[in-house]
Amino acid sequence: MALLRGKGIGMSDDGLMVFGCRGHPVLTNGICRELGCNPGEIEIFEYGNDNTFVRVMENVREADVFVVQTSRRPVNHSVMELFITIDAMRRASAARVTAVLPYFPYMRSDKKDQPRVPITARLVADLLATAGADRVLTLDLHADQIGGFFSMPSDHLTGMPLLTDYFAGLEIDDLVVVGDTGRIKAASECARRLRTQLAVLDKFRDPITSDVTIRGLAGDVRGRTVLYVEDEVVTGQSIREGLREVLRHKPRAIYAACVHPVFVDQAYELIEDSPVEEMVVTDSVPLNPDLPSGKIHVISVAPMLAEAIRRIHTGESVSALFTEAALH
Numbered sequence: 001m002a003l004l005r006g007k008g009i010g011m012s013d014d015g016l017m018v019f020g021c022r023g024h025p026v027l028t029n030g031i032c033r034e035l036g037c038n039p040g041e042i043e044i045f046e047y048g049n050d051n052t053f054v055r056v057m058e059n060v061r062e063a064d065v066f067v068v069q070t071s072r073r074p075v076n077h078s079v080m081e082l083f084i085t086i087d088a089m090r091r092a093s094a095a096r097v098t099a100v101l102p103y104f105p106y107m108r109s110d111k112k113d114q115p116r117v118p119i120t121a122r123l124v125a126d127l128l129a130t131a132g133a134d135r136v137l138t139l140d141l142h143a144d145q146i147g148g149f150f151s152m153p154s155d156h157l158t159g160m161p162l163l164t165d166y167f168a169g170l171e172i173d174d175l176v177v178v179g180d181t182g183r184i185k186a187a188s189e190c191a192r193r194l195r196t197q198l199a200v201l202d203k204f205r206d207p208i209t210s211d212v213t214i215r216g217l218a219g220d221v222r223g224r225t226v227l228y229v230e231d232e233v234v235t236g237q238s239i240r241e242g243l244r245e246v247l248r249h250k251p252r253a254i255y256a257a258c259v260h261p262v263f264v265d266q267a268y269e270l271i272e273d274s275p276v277e278e279m280v281v282t283d284s285v286p287l288n289p290d291l292p293s294g295k296i297h298v299i300s301v302a303p304m305l306a307e308a309i310r311r312i313h314t315g316e317s318v319s320a321l322f323t324e325a326a327l328h
Contacts, residue, residue, distance in 0.1 A: 015095070016313045017060060021069035021081050024286050027102065028068045030302030035310060040065075044081060052077070054084045061093040064313050066137075068305075070285055071105035079105045079124065083131040090132030098135040098312060099128055102284035102301060103260050107142040125149035137308055139284055139301060140186075140231050140259040155318045157308055159259040159282040160186055160229075162299050164193045166280055167227055167255065174224045178217075178246060180238065187229045190257075194227075201242050212238050214245045226251045228276070232260040236267035243274060253277055260284050261296070268293050 019040040020028025032039045041057035067089065069082040082099065089097045109120035121142075128136060129151045136154040141147065147156050167175065175196045179187020180203035191198040199219025205212050226246055233239060239256060246254065254276050261281035268291040271279050279293070282301045304321065311318050 014313070015063050016066070016309075017058070017063045017094075018066045018068065018309065019056070019085065019089070021067065021078070021085055023070040023072050023078050023081075024068065024102065024283075026286060027070065027283055027300070027302055027305075030283075030300055031068060031100075031306045031309065034303050034306030042085070044085070052081050052084055054081070054088045056088050056092050059092075060089055062095045064096050064098075065089050065094040066098045066100050066309050066312075068100040068102070070102045072103075072285055075105055079127075083127060086128070086131040086133050096134045097132055098137055098309075099133040100305060100309065101136065101138040102305065103262070104138045104141055104146070107146055110141075110143045110146050119149075121146050122149040126151070128152075135312065137305070137312065139282075139305070142231065155308060155312065157301075157304060157318075157321065158186075159284065159299075159301050159304070160190060160231075161193065161322070162282060162301065162304065163229075163257040163259070163280055164190045166297075166299060167257070168194055172225050174252065175227055176219065176221050176224045176251075177227050177229055178219070178221065178242070179229045180214075180242060183229065183231055186231055190227070190229050199226075201245060203238065203242070205238075212241045214241045217245050217249060221246060221249045221251045223250065223252050226254045228254060228256040230256070230258040232262060233258045233267060233281075234262045235264050236270040239276075240270055240274070243276070247275065255280070257281070261287060261298075263287065263291075265291060268296075271295055 017040045018032050019042050022044055028039050043055040043057055045053055067085050071078055086097050106120040106124050112119055135152055136150055139157045140159055141156055147154055176199055177187050177191040178199045180201040188198055199217060199221050201217050202215040255278050256276045257280045259282050262285055272293045272295060278297055279295050280297045283298050284301055308318050
């Protein structure tokens with residue numbers, strides 16, 4: 001049983017309340033510190049039959065509630081925990097419930113690319129509405145079309161500016177951004193923000209086995225510092241194969257960055273043994289504390305999510321977070 005409690009009453013003076021499920025309590029606490037409030041009190045545990053029980057420990061009547069839950073293993077438990085928590089908030093008469101999903105579940109299942117397969121990201125979006133969510137706040141979806149799956153208002157943030165701002169601060173004068181064909185839009189935006197060139201890996205991923213093949217590199221990285229950009233790293237297979245191709249072109253040094261460090265166990269070892277000088281990630285997904293890596297540098301998305309929550313609560317523009325003036 002897990003009893004997740006903040007200190008004191010979780011409601012702010014203007015009716016804002018932030019609750020965290022069990023996916024990422026550290027991030028929830030970070031968001032609340034930025035907002036100057038305490039996380040709301042909530043009780044979550046599993047019965048002996050593996051059914052999840054949720055009880056809201058505070059009065060949320062007519063409150064503007066934000067429920068934070070990232071997608072982490074076991075993913076299906078995380079998703080059901082979120083749905084049940086949203087339903088509990090709705091039945092407790094919350095005025096509005098916003099699901100805050102730093103890493104959206106099943107976001108890779110975003111299209112029907114084979115016969116007789118589901119579009120599970122759409123199913124999750126539908127179930128959020130069924131559970132009672134009024135709004136969704138999420139971060140770096142796998143594909144833009146997922147934003148069209150929601151029947152309620154949604155705000156799609158990106159952690160890429162946090163990563164590129166970090167590398168801009170290193171003042172590397174020979175930097176070149178490398179991305180694969182599946183992430184060309186994000187890599188191009190990083191190169192634009194860093195005012196540097198872009199090189200592209202021609203990547204093919206088998207839709208059945210997920211095996212990755214790199215068929216070439218377009219662009220000049222010889223003797224330069226490479227920033228290898230991904231939106232999500234799970235097994236590390238894409239980075240491993242991509243780095244092999246990059247190394248063939250003899251760069252001076254290699255850095256890597258990703259927004260969602262999903263990292264299955266072997267990914268930590270792969271990063272540690274790779275030629276990457278530093279792997280810069282956000283905390284959209286918690287890292288495994290038992291598998292540390294001296295090469296991994298974490299940048300928190302808590303300030304950005306907190307600011308988005310504040311703007312949603314007060315009715316201000318969330319898109320203004322992405323203007324050059326807001327980011328610099």
